[in-house]
Amino acid sequence: xxxxxxxxxxxxxxxxxxxxxxxxxxxxxxxxxxxxxxxxxxxxxxxxxxxxxxxxxxxxxxxxxxxxxxxxxxxxxxxxxxxxxxxxxxxxxxxxxxxxxxxxxxxxxxxxxxxxxxxxxxxxxxxxxxxxxxxxxxxxxxxxxxxxxxxxxxxxxxxxxxxxxxxxxxxxxxxxxxxxxxxxxxxxxxxxxxxxxxxxxxxxxxxxxxxxxxxxxxxxxxxxxxxxxxxxxxxxxxxxxxxxxxxxxxxxxxxxxxxxxxxxxxxxxxxxxxxxxxxx
Amino acid sequence: xxxxxxxxxxxxxxxxxxxxxxxxxxxxxxxxxxxxxxxxxxxxxxxxxxxxxxxxxxxxxxxxxxxxxxxxxxxxxxxxxxxxxxxxxxxxxxxxxxxxxxxxxxxxxxxxxxxxxxxxxxxxxxxxxxxxxxxxxxxxxxxxxxxxxxxxxxxxxxxxxxxxxxxxxxxxxxxxxxxxxxxxxxxxxxxxxxxxxxxxxxxxxxxxxxxxxxxxxxxxxxxxxxxxxxxxxxxxxxxxxxxxxxxxxxxxxxxxxxxxxxxxxxxxxxxxxxxxxxxxxxxxxxxxxxxxxxxxxxxxxxxxxxxxxxxxxxxxxxxxxxxxxxxxxxxxxxxxxxxxxxxxxxxxxxxxxxxxxxxxxxxxxxxxxxxxxxxxxxxxxxxxxxxxxxxxxxxxxxxxxxxxxxxxxxxxxxxxxxxxxxxxxxxxxxxxxxxxxxxxxxxxxxxxxxxxxxxxxxxxxxxxxxxxxxxxxxxxxxxxxxxxxxxxxxxxxxxxxxxxxxxxxxxxxxxxxxxxxxxx
Numbered sequence: 001x002x003x004x005x006x007x008x009x010x011x012x013x014x015x016x017x018x019x020x021x022x023x024x025x026x027x028x029x030x031x032x033x034x035x036x037x038x039x040x041x042x043x044x045x046x047x048x049x050x051x052x053x054x055x056x057x058x059x060x061x062x063x064x065x066x067x068x069x070x071x072x073x074x075x076x077x078x079x080x081x082x083x084x085x086x087x088x089x090x091x092x093x094x095x096x097x098x099x100x101x102x103x104x105x106x107x108x109x110x111x112x113x114x115x116x117x118x119x120x121x122x123x124x125x126x127x128x129x130x131x132x133x134x135x136x137x138x139x140x141x142x143x144x145x146x147x148x149x150x151x152x153x154x155x156x157x158x159x160x161x162x163x164x165x166x167x168x169x170x171x172x173x174x175x176x177x178x179x180x181x182x183x184x185x186x187x188x189x190x191x192x193x194x195x196x197x198x199x200x201x202x203x204x205x206x207x208x209x210x211x212x213x214x215x216x217x218x219x220x221x222x223x224x225x226x227x228x229x230x231x232x233x234x235x236x237x238x239x240x241x242x243x244x245x246x247x248x249x250x251x252x253x254x255x256x257x258x259x260x261x262x263x264x265x266x267x268x269x270x271x272x273x274x275x276x277x278x279x280x
Numbered sequence: 281x282x283x284x285x286x287x288x289x290x291x292x293x294x295x296x297x298x299x300x301x302x303x304x305x306x307x308x309x310x311x312x313x314x315x316x317x318x319x320x321x322x323x324x325x326x327x328x329x330x331x332x333x334x335x336x337x338x339x340x341x342x343x344x345x346x347x348x349x350x351x352x353x354x355x356x357x358x359x360x361x362x363x364x365x366x367x368x369x370x371x372x373x374x375x376x377x378x379x380x381x382x383x384x385x386x387x388x389x390x391x392x393x394x395x396x397x398x399x400x401x402x403x404x405x406x407x408x409x410x411x412x413x414x415x416x417x418x419x420x421x422x423x424x425x426x427x428x429x430x431x432x433x434x435x436x437x438x439x440x441x442x443x444x445x446x447x448x449x450x451x452x453x454x455x456x457x458x459x460x461x462x463x464x465x466x467x468x469x470x471x472x473x474x475x476x477x478x479x480x481x482x483x484x485x486x487x488x489x490x491x492x493x494x495x496x497x498x499x500x501x502x503x504x505x506x507x508x509x510x511x512x513x514x515x516x517x518x519x520x521x522x523x524x525x526x527x528x529x530x531x532x533x534x535x536x537x538x539x540x541x542x543x544x545x546x547x548x549x550x551x552x553x554x555x556x557x558x559x560x561x562x563x564x565x566x567x568x569x570x571x572x573x574x575x576x577x578x579x580x581x582x583x584x585x586x587x588x589x590x591x592x593x594x595x596x597x598x599x600x601x602x603x604x605x606x607x608x609x610x611x612x613x614x615x616x617x618x619x620x621x622x623x624x625x626x627x628x629x630x631x632x633x634x635x636x637x638x639x640x641x642x643x644x645x646x647x648x649x650x651x652x653x654x655x656x657x658x659x660x661x662x663x664x665x666x667x668x669x670x671x672x673x674x675x676x677x678x679x680x681x682x683x684x685x686x687x688x689x690x691x692x693x694x695x696x697x698x699x700x701x702x703x704x705x706x707x708x709x710x711x712x713x714x715x716x717x718x719x720x721x722x723x724x725x726x727x728x729x730x731x732x733x734x735x736x737x738x739x740x741x742x743x744x745x746x747x748x749x750x751x752x753x754x755x756x757x758x759x760x761x762x763x764x765x766x767x768x769x770x771x772x773x774x775x776x777x778x779x780x781x782x783x784x785x786x787x788x789x790x791x792x793x794x795x796x797x798x799x800x
Contacts, residue, residue: 010594014606017591017666021613024663027635028616028624040633084364091360103361108713109782110372111720120382120767121375132326150371153364158717159672162710166679182356183305200675204668211618213727221428229619236623244627251620258615263608 028248037245053245054253063250065224066231069141070210071257073227077145078205081152082198088157090186093164094172104161111154119218122147126219139225144216148209156201163197164190199265206261210254228254313347342366383771386548391530391768395544399507402514402532402542404482406504407489416490418498420478421445421463426470431481432463435490435498446483446490471495514540552772562773565745565754570780572654573750577723580661581715587662588669589707593699596677607674614667622731625660629732647736650747657732657748661722669718676710677703716788720781729753751777 023044031042035050057063091097092104126147130137137143171193172185180188191198213229220226226234232250235243320343327336349355349362385391417436422429433446444453445463471478472495482489488503508515513524514532523532523540531543556562591610595603613621628635629646637643647653680703688698722728728750729735735746735753745754755773 007597007599010597010600013590013594014600014610017587018606018609020663021610021667024621024624024628025612025616027628028621039627039630042635044635044639084367087360088364091357095357095360097357100357105786107368108716108720108785110368110376111717118375118379121378122371124378125375132330132332133323146367147371149367151368153368154372154717157364158713159710162713163675163679166706166710181305186360196675196678200671203671207614213619222425223427229617232617232620247620248624251617251624254617254620255612255615259612262611262615 028251031245032248032252034245037242039241039244042244042248053249056246057249057253060246061231061235061250062223062226063231063253066226066228067253067257069220069225070228070254072141073144073148074206074209074257076141077148077152077209078202080145080149081156081205082202084149084152085156085160085201086191086194086198087186088153089160089164090190092157093161094169094190104158107153107157111151119215122215123218139220139222144219147215147219148212152205156205159201160194160197163194167193203262203265207258210258309350313350316346317343379767379771380775382768383552383775384547384549385545385768386530386543386552386766387545387768387771388766390541391543391545393544395525395530398532398542398544399514400484402505402540403503403507404484404489405542406516407482407491407501408504409491409493409499409501413502414500416498416500418492418496419465420471420492420495421465423463426464426466427473429464431474431477433481433483433490433492433498434463434465435483448481448483450484451490468495548768552769553775555769556773556776561744565742566751569745569749569751569754572747573723576654576658576661576725576748576750577719579658580665580722580725580728581719583658583662584665584669584718585673585711585715587666588671589673591666591670592673592677596674610670611667613663614671618664619727619731621664622660622727625663626732629656647733647748650737653733653737653748657728660732661725661728664728665718672711672714673707676707679710680706712788716785719788720785723750723781723784724752724777725750726752726756730756751780 027044030044030046032053033046033049034042035048035052037053092100126138135142136146171189175185175189211229213233216227216230220230232247236247320339323339324336349358417438419434421432421434423432424430435444435446442453444451478492482491485500488501490498490500492498504518505514505516513522515522523534526533527546530546532540595606631637631645646656684702685698688702729748730753733748735749738746744757755770
């Protein structure tokens with residue numbers, strides 16, 4: 001009875017959520033393996049297994065190229081964005097300066113503006129950029145990465161500032177008294193302690209970038225420069241029912257890098273903060 | 281918690297006796313500054329070539345500022361804020377301000393450029409072929425990708441063999457022989473696929489325009505309408521009818537009120553804003569949509585938070601075996617690409633061959649009724665959003681020292697009281713800003729509606745506003761759908777949306793300040 005009260009309910013919640021979480025994914029797997037490859041013939045449980053949809057994906061589209069583009073753009077921009085927002089979060093959490101509260105509020109406010117409407121402006125800006133510096137213009141990795149980094153100060157800074165706030169200030173104060181510079185406090189003491197939240201943030205940024213569609217769709221027009229989101233959407237934009245199997249096959253393969261990054265960061269996410277350091 | 285205790289002065293009052301890795305810091309800093317300067321120099325050349333002096337001034341000032349900032353010991357907070365802020369200003373603030381400024385103009389389809397461009401467009405569009413029109417040999421080319429790049433006409437004079445290149449700006453002679461460089465000539469197949477574009481393409485010339493006639497021939501036609509400077513109007517050369525320029529609306533208007541489709545961009549003051557409030561087609565359903573919009577944002581944010589927190593709490597115990605197994609599988613929905621899964625969910629709700637009706641043997645038209653459609657989109661948001669809340673709640677739970685809950689247990693508090701009084705307040709310190717952001721995101725969650733119901737179901741009397749429409753999808757339809765793009769009006773509505781979200785968040789923000797001070 002005690003077991004049921006202390007542990008049993010935890011498993012019950014877990015199992016119920018597993019059913020909810022996995023049913024749609026099972027459907028996608030089943031549709032991807034479905035030999036007919038149409039929406040109307042897809043069932044929850046696979047009725048047959050064929051790699052036909054996967055071969056069509058690679059032979060009829062530039063899926064490999066899209067995959068590489070997505071991977072490079074998402075890795076570079078999520079890594080850089082985590083670093084940039086960690087820097088800002090440190091300043092907002094640990095330093096007191098004029099304009100701190102205004103700065104925090106502005107960061108929050110700017111991201112509340114409906115971004116897709118700014119697309120017209122972004123298009124005009126990058127038309128000029130493409131003329132001046134083709135290397136960071138339309139259809140390039142660098143241009144899109146820079147554009148995504150513009151949003152780096154948004155939600156991630158707030159998330160990380162929250163976690164910096166939960167670390168005791170005595171830690172960096174004592175380090176400062178011992179003669180550490182602000183850079184040493186940041187890189188040597190605080191950054192390792194917030195590693196779990198860095199990992200979570202990196203993962204969120206990675207997933208956000210892989211899924212970004214609206215801006216990428218305007219930015220990347222050449223077939224070979226498209227990301228997975230833009231390329232896959234193009235597959236079902238026209239012929240929805242017939243391409244459903246190929247689309248689901250692409251969806252599954254798109255999930256692989258995310259799952260992989262998650263596994264890579266799993267250790268940091270589950271380890272948590274080292275209890276010893278917090279005792280300070 | 282005072283400024284003297286935490287800010288720079290502590291460092292200055294007690295200078296470090298020695299900095300053991302100070303030299304190492306310099307070793308990183310100097311190459312990074314060098315790299316910054318090198319990038320700035322690389323970026324400066326095209327600016328000089330194009331005589332973009334304002335851009336160059338900004339570039340020099342920014343680079344100089346950065347070098348100065350990182351070589352003085354002062355301005356410590358700014359050292360940490362500068363990289364993100366510069367990117368934020370360039371790629372976020374600037375586009376947003378630009379967009380907001382269009383709210384005071386009539387920018388949109390038919391009002392894109394200057395008056396001069398409108399006149400050229402009107403003249404070009406009125407071109408007709410007349411007897412004795414000059415004929416040219418034509419090759420259709422592009423400066424970019426054959427399928428999508430901008431079109432140009434390569435035109436050869438049959439007599440002089442002079443080759444010229446023509447685009448929307450006019451005709452330009454090419455020095456002989458140098459045709460191939462920079463242009464890709466379209467094959468007949470490629471040109472055939474863009475035939476609609478090619479038919480509409482016209483190269484303005486002083487007396488009219490050059491248009492294509494098939495894929496290999498072009499003719500220079502005469503303009504049927506011309507601009508007359510004396511009356512500031514457009515005159516039709518055959519009928520004699522005139523359209524006078526009206527600077528208030530940015531269009532040429534005839535006496536009977538008829539407007540020419542090609543207008544120009546003018547400032548219209550606050551009329552876009554007053555239209556939101558007075559145009560009954562816009563303001564009528566505004567309130568209903570606003571209420572549902574709040575409902576959707578609260579249900580999505582609150583629902584995913586409760587679900588994610590419940591799961592995180594359930595699995596935050598050493599006694600649960602297989603935690604790793606649960607965690608890996610439970611975040612899978614988050615690993616799936618959300619835009620694709622929204623489309624998949626839409627198909628799962630399909631009435632005739634959707635998975636949900638198949639499984640339960642029902643035949644419910646999910647997106648047909650308001651209540652079921654709203655329930656469906658919220659359910660989809662729960663599925664997509666709970667892993668995020670689960671992840672951050674797990675992270676936050678691990679950041680809370682276990683000693684705290686152990687101490688409360690030893691003191692005899694029930695698990696519920698321990699959660700309610702100790703864990704939850706500490707969690708909220710880290711998660712409240714996140715919940716505000718999540719609310720703001722869901723308030724404007726365009727994809728959630730656009731890729732699933734597209735706003736359906738629509739009432740019979742109003743096809744412009746559906747039961748699941750958020751303000752943003754509603755705006756999108758008014759602004760971009762059907763009658764053509766109207767960016768000015770769309771920007772005005774988005775400023776309204778922005779104000780609503782900002783006010784809600786500002787109120788919530790006051791609460792986080794309260795929380796932050798409680799903790800420190």
